[in-house]
Each structure stands twice: as structure tokens, then as C-alpha cells.
Amino acid sequence: MQPKKILIALMLCICAFSCKEDKEPETITVEVIPEPEPTTEFGFVLEDYIVKRDTIKSGDSFGEILERNHIGYPRIFNIAEKIKDSFNIRNLKAGKPYTLLCAKDSLQTPQSFIYQPNSIDYVVINFADSIQTYKGKKPITLVERVASGIVMNNLSETMEEQGLPYQLINDMSDIYAWTIDFFRLQKGDRFKIVYKQRFIQDSIYAGIESIDAAYFQHKDESFYAFNFMVDSTKNIADYFDENTKSLRRTFLKAPVQFSRISSRYNLNRRIKYYGYKLRPHKGTDFAAPIGTPILATANGTVIESRRKGGNGKYVKIKHNGTYSTQYLHMKNQNVKKGAFVKQGDVIGWVGMTGNTGGPHVCYRFWKNGKQVDPFREKLPAAESIPESLKANYTEFIKPLKIQLDTIQFEENKTELPLEEKTLTSKIQ
Structure with missing residues (x-):
């Protein structure tokens, strides 16, 4: 083959190979990292502010806190006057946390003051533009749990040994304060409980929401207790037994708890x-x-x-x-x-x-x-469930009673994990 023809053939091969490469380009994977979600708390986007957190010190006042953060007393007085009908600034208690949301300026001027009387509730005093105040609650998750135990000495020690929350001990004593003399409990008395716990952000414990049902066996006598809403308009609930009778009496058995x-x-x-x-x-x-x-x-x-x-x-x-x-x-x-x-x-x-x-x-x-x-004394009992609600109550307690009756007592358990069920979330 002539040199000229050889050169043309080589050029055609190179071109064909190059065209093939154009049709099948190399695949390049690009990882797209999403932007992080903004942090929100108390209804504010925290990244928009300089956030200062502290607790109320002994002797602190609303005015002194704002004055330390570059707000003058004429402005403080005006804020206090505007909110006095909705929030009493004298109710601030030592040890309770507060948050200042401050502007991103040279003085870091406060825009909002948030006070937390407990782990769930908070009060917002907003004075960035107009002055306003409102109350809110942190989102919580309710988790249903069950517990049981056999009294060996007293109810408090038995529940503490199981690591049950102290509030649960107080609530149990309140439920049965009218029907059982807790100063005369006997060895072998036993209890079962179905209750709900509150958690903030699914992990921060925030106390007992409610005891939904309980069972106490004292002197071989059974005492059921079911929490039932008797007036949804006024949000009134109380505890009744399996026969619709109130567990309350006109008088408490004792004037002090756990004495x-x-x-x-x-x-x-x-x-x-x-x-x-x-x-x-x-x-x-x-x-x-x-x-x-x-x-x-x-x-x-x-x-x-x-x-x-x-x-x-x-x-x-x-x-x-x-x-x-x-x-x-x-x-x-x-x-x-x-x-x-x-x-x-x-x-x-x-x-x-x-x-x-x-x-x-x-x-x-x-x-x-x-x-x-x-x-x-045979002291008078409180009112039982109204006749109009008895049928609803009977249906309401059926699953709760079955749940109580199937709970094993502590002595019969074989290292069963604490039963729990996430129920619902409350949102702001």
C-alpha cells in the first residue's frame, strides 16, 4: 500500500475512535449536600439572632436582666406596662431558665425575652417592633408504659427500687388517698399501672402526663382505678372503679404524704x-x-x-x-x-x-x-359518674382493664423489657 493511502487509513481510524468516545462520555457522579435545616425554638429561627441563655439568679428582676443587656429603663418601663395584663414579671423564679434573642448588631440588642417556668411551658415577651407577649409549649411525645410491683416494706421504697419516677409514686398515693390507708400497707400488697410519660425531642424526660389505669391489691381486696373525662368542656377528669364509683372521699386519709x-x-x-x-x-x-x-x-x-x-x-x-x-x-x-x-x-x-x-x-x-x-369514721364518698355517661365509661374501661389484668407482677417477670408504646406528638 502506498504511503499516502496508509496515512489516510490511519486518520480514518483515529476519527472513528474519537467519535465513539464522544458518543459514550465518562460518567461523573456529583454528590449534592443539602443545606441543613434551620434551628427553630420557641417559634423563632435561632440563626437569625445572637442567642443568650441563662437562669434567673437570686435577686434578679426582669428590668435588671434587660438593663444588663443595653436596654434603658424608660424602654423597660414601657415594656412592663404593655404586658402587665398578660404576664406578671414579678413571677420570675430563681433557678428557672431564660433566653434572650438579640440582634446581630454591635450592641447585641435584645429583641425577645423567653422565660421557662418548667421544661415544657414558656412565655415569650417580644419587643423587637411592637410589644407583645404570648405563651407556648414545646412539642412533646407521649410514651405509654406499664409497671407493677409487690410491696415488701412500703409503696415508696418498692417503686424507687424499680427506678420508677418519683412523680409516679406521688400520683399513685393521690389516686388511692381516699380508699387505701398507705400507713397500713401489708407485705405482699401489689400494684399495676398503665401510664404515659412526656418526652421533649423524643429523649428529654419531662414528667408524667397521666396515669390512665391502676390496680391495687390490699388485704386481698382489689381496687381498680380508671382515669375518665367527665366534662370535656371544663377538662374535668377523675378516677373511678370498675363499677363506676368514685375513688374519692370527702376527706383525705392523711394531711401529709409518705409520713x-x-x-x-x-x-x-x-x-x-x-x-x-x-x-x-x-x-x-x-x-x-x-x-x-x-x-x-x-x-x-x-x-x-x-x-x-x-x-x-x-x-x-x-x-x-x-x-x-x-x-x-x-x-x-x-x-x-x-x-x-x-x-x-x-x-x-x-x-x-x-x-x-x-x-x-x-x-x-x-x-x-x-x-x-x-x-x-365512715366518711361520705364523692359523686360517682353521671347516669348519662355510665354506658360510655363501661366501654371506655374495657381495653384498659384487659391490659391491667394481663400485666405480670414483678416476682413473675423473667427479665421482660419495660413495655412502651409511642402514642402521639403534641406540636407547638
């Missing part, structure tokens, strides 16, 4: 110190540490709140034309004469004023003007 009875009502009491002379004890003494809250055992009006002789500081409440109660030896009272109190309100704190050998509250109970032993 012990150190001396009972005894009209024939004789004391060695006084030469064994007859010295009747017309009250029931509940021993508890100084400062323990004392609760009103029923609704009523305070007719005395003072200090007198051996009684020390005390409160007396008239509940109706039949019943009155008195609470002696307080460290301090929390109510004044003439005040109306509700069952469970804190009316004072355990102390040692008057004639007392140790911290306790002497609880006295009057019926028709005569002091009696409340533990021997």
Missing part, C-alpha cells in the same frame, strides 16, 4: 412522764421532716390561723355544718383566717412549735362539735 403515724387517737392514753395520769390524745400525729407540706384534707373555710399555747402554730378549717379539722405544731402557716381552701392545698409546713417532742403534725377531726377518730 408515718407516730401516735393515734387514744382517749385512754397514759404517759410515764406525767406519772401515768390519764391524758387523752384527741388527735392523730403524723411524723414527718420539718418543712413537709401539710395539706387540707377537704374543701372548707379557714376559721383560725394563729399560734396558741401548746398547739403552737396551727390552722383550723370548717368544712361544712358537720365537719371541721385542725392541724397543729406548724413551722409556718400558708393561709389566713377567712380563706377558702380546696382539698390538697398546702396550708402550712410541718414544724415543732408548741408542746412537741419532735417534728410532726397533730391532725384533729371534729364531727358535730366533738373530736373523733377520723380513721373510725
